[in-house]
Amino acid sequence: MRALRTAATGMSAQQLNVEVISNNIANMNTVGFKRQRAEFQDLLYQNVERMGAQSSSTGTVVPTGIQVGAGVRAGAVYRITEQGSPTATGNRFDLAIDGRGYFQVALPSGETAFTRAGNFAVDAEGRLVTDDGFVVQPEINIPNDARDVIISRTGQVQILTDGDPQPQVVGELQLATFFNEAGLEAIGDNLLLETAASGPANVAAPGEPGFGQLLQGYTEASNVDAVSEITALIVAQRAYEMNSKVISTADDMLAVASQVKS
Numbered sequence: 001m002r003a004l005r006t007a008a009t010g011m012s013a014q015q016l017n018v019e020v021i022s023n024n025i026a027n028m029n030t031v032g033f034k035r036q037r038a039e040f041q042d043l044l045y046q047n048v049e050r051m052g053a054q055s056s057s058t059g060t061v062v063p064t065g066i067q068v069g070a071g072v073r074a075g076a077v078y079r080i081t082e083q084g085s086p087t088a089t090g091n092r093f094d095l096a097i098d099g100r101g102y103f104q105v106a107l108p109s110g111e112t113a114f115t116r117a118g119n120f121a122v123d124a125e126g127r128l129v130t131d132d133g134f135v136v137q138p139e140i141n142i143p144n145d146a147r148d149v150i151i152s153r154t155g156q157v158q159i160l161t162d163g164d165p166q167p168q169v170v171g172e173l174q175l176a177t178f179f180n181e182a183g184l185e186a187i188g189d190n191l192l193l194e195t196a197a198s199g200p201a202n203v204a205a206p207g208e209p210g211f212g213q214l215l216q217g218y219t220e221a222s223n224v225d226a227v228s229e230i231t232a233l234i235v236a237q238r239a240y241e242m243n244s245k246v247i248s249t250a251d252d253m254l255a256v257a258s259q260v261k262s
Contacts, residue, residue, distance in 0.1 A: 008243075008247065010239065011243045023036065034081050038074060039078055041074075047067055051065030083220065089218060092148070092217060093121055093122060093128065096220040102115060105130055113191040118218075140157050145162065178199055183195055
């Protein structure tokens, strides 16, 4: 009976759906997190009677035919890159991106990763780093005698020192954008890697056409909406239950068929 296998694919698909939703909910308070959405595709169809086939010697054709589907499968898990709300932190090294773009981070492997999480700090050498100690690119060095740090909306980093009322420029931050942001590969720790699907990074200063601007003293909140996720979770749960009911019904039908006496 096809219904058993078809309903099983539906249960498997809704299990994946629940796993994606649970990951979204788990990261509601993760800085710069982008929620994901599971997308599904129907499986191959069996043509019991093909539409358009000739049905008589006079040339009449079958208008609709009979196709029986084989179920569903996961087509993709899509990352939704809409911006989260800026959250004031009071930390002068925290940065949020207002618009498109990603911060660049140098990994120990030598690769460049990308992130929307701007909860930065300085290490023992005065370099601007992530909360894992990875250096933000281009490298920014804050002198030890700096009494204040000013980061403009266009990425220029300035410091104030005692005895000098004029700010000094110590570096400029740059952002990276991608033609297909959903094609970036998530590797955990709020980091993403460039892939063939995302296309190469386009790097420019914040505020350039197509690039967002920086907000000092803010971080970007997750774009997960709790109400939407709970609603989606309920829908996925009901879909899972209905598919399990189909399996139960198909089993009852098979039981009846097995009890038929000749």
